[in-house]
Amino acid sequence: MxxxxxxxxxxxxxxxxxxxxxxxxxxxxxxxxxxxxxxxxxxxxxxxxxxxxxxxxxxxxxxxxxxxxxxxxxxxxxxxxxxxxxxxxxxxxxxxxxxxxxxxxxSPEAVAEHAMAMILTLNRKTHKAYNRVREQNFALNGLMGFNLYQKTIGVIGTGNIGAAFAKIAKGFGARVLAYDITENQELKDLGIEYVSQEQLLSESDIVSLHCPLMDSTRHLINADSIKKMKKNVMLINTSRGGLIDTKAVIDGLKSKHIGYLGIDVYEQEEKLFFRDLSHTIIEDDTIQRLMSFPNVLVTAHQAFFxxxxxxxxxxxxxxxxxxxxxxxxxxxxxxxxx
Missing domain, CATH: 3.40.50.720 (NAD(P)-binding Rossmann-like Domain)
Structure with a gap:
């Protein structure tokens, strides 16, 4: 009708x-x-x-x-x-x-699955392996990853997307920690542990952000919170760019405190994302610096796609x-x- x-x-x-x-x-x-x-x-x-x-x-x-x-x-x-x-x-x-x-x-699973895809790509370096093989380089040097099984994955924000991601992470046999102002009983029944934000940051091998951007969450990841994280932590953000203080994260990458970074969002993305800039000189030095790290994976807000x-x-x-x-x-x- x-x-x-x-x-x-x-x-x-x-x-x-x-x-x-x-x-x-x-x-x-x-x-x-x-x-x-x-x-x-x-x-x-x-x-x-x-x-x-x-x-x-x-x-x-x-x-x-x-x-x-x-x-x-x-x-x-x-x-x-x-x-x-x-x-x-x-x-x-x-x-x-x-x-x-x-x-x-x-489809909260769309974003949750992309977050896990970023984790797997950064960990097992499939993007690098793909390029190597195309150049007839079949060596494995530099491609070593780690098992997700029994690692600790922290999920900050357990709304629809965060909950979907936590279930995926649990399916890999990981220990899943969660932080949110409202606890999800279904996730608790699945064995997902709600802890303080400080405990999550200090115990997680991987931290994935799934919370909205508000005054209280802007630059949630900053110099102080990075210091509380494990050495060589993997940080994933498929939520909003403003959750991360990009300068602090770059410092964390340079000091090797952050071992891996996967971002599908970026604080200044409105000048870049959803456009073809392949024939343009990008004046944003920050994104250029991020993309220069071999342990950083950037996708252009495609997690929902x-x-x-x-x-x-x-x-x-x-x-x-x-x-x-x-x-x-x-x-x-x-x-x-x-």
């Missing part, structure tokens, strides 16, 4: 795959969809005309200034096609009467906007931010 609504939705930071999955999902809503590849910020507000809703992604800026302009232009809804919302001034949105939604859970996740993101986002438009109750209250 086709639902006929005249809502116009303007997308920012859109890519070909966004169009593919949202156009497919829109067959049951019949919204008017307008796509822009540029990210949302003060510089593109003149592009917005006669729009009911804005659909934004992780690096779009929705601060008070932008939200005020959107409200003046008649925008009523902000739909984030992601779980995080650190890029939105929620107090300003509430003051301006803007409704804000997000996608609180979209599976068919299942994109299906769920598109359907969840458009369903939320339909609920807003028709003043319906949300099945998942966590999807509503304002």
């Amino acid at each position: 086709i639902i006929t609504l005249n809502m116009k939705i303007t997308f920012f930071s859109s890519k070909p795959y966004d169009k593919e999955f949202f156009n497919k999902a829109n067959q049951q809503f019949n919204f008017e969809l307008d796509y822009f590849e540029t990210h949302l910020g003060p510089h593109v507000l003149n592009l917005i005309e006669n729009t009911d809703a804005i659909c934004a992604f992780v690096n779009d800026k929705l601060d008070a200034e932008v939200l005020e302009h959107l409200a003046k232009k008649g925008v009523k809804y902000i739909a984030l096609r992601c779980a995080g919302f650190n890029n939105v001034d929620l107090e300003a949105a509430k003051r301006l009467g803007l409704k804000v939604s997000r996608v609180p859970a979209y 599976t068919q299942e996740a994109l299906d769920q993101i598109a359907n969840s986002t458009l369903t939320s906007l339909s609920h807003f438009e028709k003043n319906e109750e949300f099945e998942n209250p966590n999807a509503v931010l304002v």
Whole structure:
């Protein structure tokens, strides 16, 4: 059954795959969809005309200034096609009467599996082995890894994604430690131990971050927290770049206190990620320094990037906007931010 609504939705930071999955999902809503590849910020507000809703992604800026302009232009809804919302001034949105939604859970296994893939790649150096063999180099020197079995893996943040990751880690026969302000009884029943953050950092061979970016978690990994970690620790971040103080992590890599680093997110990623910069001189010296380490693996915010996740993101986002438009109750209250 086709639902006929005249809502116009303007997308920012859109890519070909966004169009593919949202156009497919829109067959049951019949919204008017307008796509822009540029990210949302003060510089593109003149592009917005006669729009009911804005659909934004992780690096779009929705601060008070932008939200005020959107409200003046008649925008009523902000739909984030992601779980995080650190890029939105929620107090300003509430003051301006803007409704804000997000996608609180979209195939959490997608991100959890990518985090484990980064661990396995860094550990067993499959990316290096692949390149070697292509050059007819079949030597094993420099490719030695370690068993995950019976190692200690620490999970900071056990929401949907962190819980999925903890279960995967447990499946490898690892001892899994967890830290969160709210404990998950299902994970405890599986033998996952909730401990203090200090104990987790001091006992874990691998630390994987799965918590949201808030004032209380910004630079959660810093010079002091790195000192509490085991020597040669592996650090994985598939959550938000701001959880890590990049300078402190670089110092930790140089001192060999951090033995491995895998990041799918980066604090200054809005200037880099989701773009082809292969013919460009990158002026960000920090990311260049990170990529110069042989024990660092960087992926460009692709942990979410599976068919299942994109299906769920598109359907969840458009369903939320339909609920807003028709003043319906949300099945998942966590999807509503304002």
